[in-house]
Amino acid sequence: xxxxxxxxxxxxxxxxxxxxxxxxxxxxxxxxxxxxxxxxxxxxxxxxxxxxxxxxxxxxxxxxxxxxxxxxxxxxxxxxxxxxxxxxxxxxxxxxxxxxxxxxxxxxxxxxxxxxxxxxxxxxxxxxxxxxxxxxxxxxxxxxxxxxxxxxxxxxxxxxxxxxxxxxxxxxxxxxxxxxxxxxxxxxxxxxxxxxxxxxxxxxxxxxxxxxxxxxxxxxxxxxxxxxxxxxxxxxxxxxxxxxxxxxxxxxxxxxxxxxxxxxxxxxxxxxxxxxxxxxxxxxxxxxxxxxxxxxxxxxxxxxxxxxxxxxxxxxxxxxxxxxxxxxxxxxxxxxxxxxxxxxxxxxxxxxxxxxxxxxxxxxxxxxxxxxxxxxxxxxxxxxxxxxxxxxxxxxxxxxxxxxxxxxxxxxxxxxxxxxxxxxxxxx
Amino acid sequence: xxxxxxxxxxxxxxxxxxxxxxxxxxxxxxxxxxxxxxxxxxxxxxxxxxxxxxxxxxxxxxxxxxxxxxxxxxxxxxxxxxxxxxxxxxxxxxxxxxxxxxxxxxxxxxxxxxxxxxxxxxxxxxxxxxxxxxxxxxxxxxxxxxxxxxxxxxxxxxxxxxxxxxxxxxxxxxxxxxxxxxxxxxxxxxxxxxxxxxxxxxxxxxxxxxxxxxxxxxxxxxxxxxxxxxxxxxxxxxxxxxxxxxxxxxxxxxxxxxxxxxxxxxxxxxxxxxxxxxxxxxxxxxxxxxxxxxxxxxxxxxxxxxxxxxxxxxx
Numbered sequence: 131x132x133x134x135x136x137x138x139x140x141x142x143x144x145x146x147x148x149x150x151x152x153x154x155x156x157x158x159x160x161x162x163x164x165x166x167x168x169x170x171x172x173x174x175x176x177x178x179x180x181x182x183x184x185x186x187x188x189x190x191x192x193x194x195x196x197x198x199x200x201x202x203x204x205x206x207x208x209x210x211x212x213x214x215x216x217x218x219x220x221x222x223x224x225x226x227x228x229x230x231x232x233x234x235x236x237x238x239x240x241x242x243x244x245x246x247x248x249x250x251x252x253x254x255x256x257x258x259x260x261x262x263x264x265x266x267x268x269x270x271x272x273x274x275x276x277x278x279x280x281x282x283x284x285x286x287x288x289x290x291x292x293x294x295x296x297x298x299x300x301x302x303x304x305x306x307x308x309x310x311x312x313x314x315x316x317x318x319x320x321x322x323x324x325x326x327x328x329x330x331x332x333x334x335x336x337x338x339x340x341x342x343x344x345x346x347x348x349x350x351x352x353x354x355x356x357x358x359x360x361x362x363x364x365x366x367x368x369x370x371x372x373x374x375x376x377x378x379x380x381x382x383x384x385x386x387x388x389x390x391x392x393x394x395x396x397x398x399x400x401x402x403x404x405x406x407x408x409x410x411x412x413x414x415x416x417x418x419x420x421x422x423x424x425x426x427x428x429x430x431x432x433x434x435x436x437x438x439x440x441x442x443x444x445x446x447x448x449x450x451x452x453x454x455x456x457x458x459x460x461x462x463x464x465x466x467x468x469x470x471x472x473x474x475x476x477x478x479x480x481x482x483x484x485x486x487x488x489x490x491x492x493x494x495x496x497x498x499x500x501x502x503x504x505x506x507x508x509x510x511x512x513x514x515x516x517x518x519x520x521x522x523x524x525x526x527x528x529x530x531x532x533x534x535x536x537x538x539x540x541x542x543x544x545x546x547x548x549x550x551x552x553x554x555x556x557x558x
Numbered sequence: 559x560x561x562x563x564x565x566x567x568x569x570x571x572x573x574x575x576x577x578x579x580x581x582x583x584x585x586x587x588x589x590x591x592x593x594x595x596x597x598x599x600x601x602x603x604x605x606x607x608x609x610x611x612x613x614x615x616x617x618x619x620x621x622x623x624x625x626x627x628x629x630x631x632x633x634x635x636x637x638x639x640x641x642x643x644x645x646x647x648x649x650x651x652x653x654x655x656x657x658x659x660x661x662x663x664x665x666x667x668x669x670x671x672x673x674x675x676x677x678x679x680x681x682x683x684x685x686x687x688x689x690x691x692x693x694x695x696x697x698x699x700x701x702x703x704x705x706x707x708x709x710x711x712x713x714x715x716x717x718x719x720x721x722x723x724x725x726x727x728x729x730x731x732x733x734x735x736x737x738x739x740x741x742x743x744x745x746x747x748x749x750x751x752x753x754x755x756x757x758x759x760x761x762x763x764x765x766x767x768x769x770x771x772x773x774x775x776x777x778x779x780x781x782x783x784x785x786x787x788x789x790x791x792x793x794x795x796x797x798x799x800x801x802x803x804x805x806x807x808x809x810x811x812x813x814x815x816x817x818x819x820x821x822x823x824x825x826x827x828x829x830x831x832x833x834x835x836x837x838x839x840x841x842x843x844x845x846x847x848x849x850x851x852x853x854x855x856x857x858x859x860x861x862x863x864x865x866x867x868x869x870x871x872x873x
Contacts, residue, residue, distance in 0.1 A: 385705075
């Protein structure tokens with residue numbers, strides 16, 4: 131049994147090389163009558179649950195009705211399987227017509243390999259309608275390679291009741307106050323933090339934010355360019371995280387915990403077993419689907435500032451989602467992007483809570499008080515950093531996740547973390 | 559070989575004039591062709607491509623790899639701590655399987671061979687885990703061995719004031735994983751041994767008993783030697799399976815915490831599909847392949863030789 135699966139994995143890895151050269155060439159300079167030609171749009175997205183899934187299906191139907199020659203074929207995949215499937219798909223030299231992207235390093239690699247369409251000219255009418263922060267992740271060397279559908283930021287989602295029980299009257303604004311709050315929560319018999327240690331990416335949020343607060347956004351940008359993360363400020367970020375981990379603030383068995391399963395990180399907060407989690411804008415939604423949900427007791431506060439650090443508490447860390455278009459996709463794919471970027475449709479996504487505003491002027495559609503806080507923090511942000519595991523080339527991003535995960539469980543020192551990240555960055 | 563008489567069928571005439579040996583060769587070739595094509599396409603080509611891609615730095619996008627780096631991927635691999643950990647984990651699992659899992663299976667097989675009330679029921683029960691898919695097993699044990707009070711195992715152990723961190727600690731994750739592997743595979747090996755045991759003629763053990771052999775002596779000098787071929791095959795399957803262990807680990811721990819339970823196949827997946835370093839991942843797959851191949855050839859040459867001798871003589 132396991133032999134077959136590994137063989138299959140290996141085979142797909144290896145067969146990866148087979149494609150490429152034999153791409154069917156679309157006739158260049160498509161003529162006007164070609165618009166009547168029957169075309170199929172392959173639409174890959176990752177909204178596996180309603181309402182998002184259903185609304186996307188409805189939009190596809192509406193688009194088909196408006197464009198009788200188009201068939202939209204939807205493929206819905208869970209996050210991780212989407213990434214694996216994309217890897218095998220792009221290895222064959224073709225990308226789906228319209229597909230989910232988080233921008234950053236992966237999109238850059240896809241663009242450099244000529245797999246995604248440059249939308250700068252084709253989507254020109256809609257590009258200015260998006261907010262600058264939302265578009266940032268998809269602009270590579272001045273060209274737009276995707277359009278945003280969601281944008282948000284990472285921050286602490288906390289249980290107001292548990293904080294009050296531990297005598298923490300207001301959300302901590304500095305790192306030392308934060309550590310104090312963690313100690314108080316522990317003393318009150320409350321698990322301070324839920325963390326999905328098995329999945330690595332939630333842990334990297336801590337290190338990334340600490341690096342932003344200590345070293346500052348410019349230093350992070352510079353480190354990415356010079357491929358050198360060995361500066362003392364990045365080591366300090368690790369030391370601060372180690373200080374937190376040494377307090378043993380995480381739930382029992384966090385090393386093997388997942389994020390969205392019924393025994394995972396989100397559920398622990400949702401069921402009142404842990405007081406907070408550091409997570410993105412989707413946190414309330416996942417809390418609700420994996421546990422009881424906190425309702426009014428759920429609060430949000432931005433990652434605290436570090437005393438003497440170069441970054442401001444108003445610098446935001448996060449990202450969103452968008453859609454890119456495959457290089458060989460029919461012209462209707464861009465039409466489809468324009469169609470779903472209609473402000474009315476975007477409002478529908480916002481009111482159904484599977485997206486935060488990316489189109490200017492739709493901010494008022496957010497009604498949830500906690501999400502309103504996210505939007506306020508985001509619009510008032512003094513700077514923005516995309517998730518490190520998306521911003522950097524995949525190997526570097528994964529190494530950040532991996533070595534930070536090791537730091538948290540005591541497998542690596544802060545110095546070794548920056549050394550591994552630098553080594554991987556240099557090898558890319 | 560009957561010769562085709564000329565003139566029997568006009569269509570056969572041309573063929574009949576050819577030397578029969580060549581015609582037979584052609585027939586064989588024609589019949590082999592589909593299998594050979596499939597084998598070449600689905601087995602040989604990927605292997606060769608992996609060897610090829612292993613010499614390149616390649617993110618798998620857009621056509622064949624271009625950036626030739628020679629042995630760089632292999633040098634990086636052999637210098638990597640994670641890979642060293644993979645090999646250690648493989649060594650642990652192989653040794654533990656040979657030392658614990660297989661003897662356990664053998665013991666159970668011998669018990670199940672006794673006249674025993676409900677024997678068929680036990681046989682079914684012990685074989686059942688093997689029928690479950692690895693994914694189901696993995697999810698099942700993620701729940702049973704959950705590290706906090708929610709886990710069934712810890713709830714039971716808790717009644718005796720005990721508990722374990724299971725998959726959530728670098729020191730307990732490998733034994734816990736081995737426990738799951740054993741649960742999953744002992745039934746398969748038990749079945750092999752049971753079949754082997756039943757092919758041993760009763761006269762032999764009876765004769766030994768009549769000659770005054772103690773049960774241990776009968777086992778040691780009659781049953782065990784005659785089970786030899788079965789044991790050798792079972793060891794072979796166990797080792798090869800362990801070298802390629804993937805599903806269980808991937809689902810239960812993803813290789814963590816801190817790489818403590820990572821196997822070569824998990825590292826390969828990580829680098830191939832998450833880090834998009836397909837060249838490096840190919841190098842890992844090549845090392846896995848070579849390891850398995852060398853072991854298989856060595857094992858066949860030196861361990862299975864006696865068992866295979868009959869087969870070669872008959873040919």
